[in-house]
Amino acid sequence: MARRNDHSRKQIRELAIQAVLDVVDSDEDATITARSVAKGMGYTVGTLYLVFRNLDDLLLQVNSKLLQHLYGDMNVVAQNSEGPRDTIFELAKCYVSFAEDHPGRWQLLSHRRDNTLGHDAVENEADNIVEDIFVLVQTELTRLAPTRDSKEIAIAARALWSAIHGICIVTASSHLRRRAHYDARLLVHTLVHTYLSGFMFDKIESLAPRS
Template sequence: MARRSDHTRPELRELILAEAHRLMAEVGYAHFSAREVAKRIGYSIGTIYNVFGSLDLLVVAVNSRTVGLWAATARARLNEAGANRIAALVEGYFDFAERNQNLWMAIYDHHMPEGETFSSDYVEQLGELIGIVETEIVGLLPQLGSGEAGTLTRSLLATVHGHCVFALNGTFALLGVHDPRHVALARVREALAAASGNVPP
């Protein structure tokens, strides 16, 4: 295994991040540790903290990479969606979560300590993902102001997220709901119809 002198700082950062992302995918947030990442790459845990600053910032970097992959997946879905673009986004949400459960849940399981902020890269990646959805909503409802469109976008994301969580943790099956994707899409379409003025609020 190469040591410190064999890697530039950017190379070392990528080495750590790539392995941390693989580990998160394997074990999930609850079992993730910087010590295991260090062990896998043959460096000390101090090296990881020297490069990233803290375990929290390493997790944020991992989550940022996951969000970037998610955004790329969403764009690819839309490129193949034809006219059924909202359905493609909802299906894509479920598919990404199902195929990357540990990475996906880490985004929501991790919380920054009080007084600390997320990295600008993470905020940018998250904004890009939300922007993909918001662009589609604005295309459907051009009469909405930017503030209204942004609020609706985040509300719809929360709706789909809740349905997805219930699907993955078995709650919907317990409650007798066997097609959560269809149900989630129906709620999204109802909300869009209400926002368009086609149905009473």
């Protein structure tokens, strides 16, 4: 038995999160079970439930951490690129790279999870980072079209980023079922290129859906 006080609760949380990452990194198709995580951290399930409300709680915290990293990377990229247009391309590349380079983690992140915990602190934290990512794009779009209505730009940013997300999802899904698939980077590049062309071209025009 591991001697008690070998790890603080915070350390145990870290151990668990790391164990989850180890599992999905070693095999993107691996299913994460409470017992596999516990074994990975050198504890038993009971300890896991001492520190997390349930498995979803743990996975949510993993996602939160992944999102933090992703957001951090995106911020670096945003800093080091030339203009708003280039920045958006680089941000998109960054997003795709995450999905392609860490398929297990990406699956974790994009996996739909039932909301067993109510509105939770951690959950909100993850959602807030997602929101931050949208804002990052929104900022660059604003630089591209400073005169345009900010609400309109918010919508444009969300549309664009959800779109990029969609391409990653579809590509990952094709990967998963071993189907032929188009290169995600190419698709995303096409999307961003075309979308930005349209964004710049459009004059002030009604964006409301007809009927």
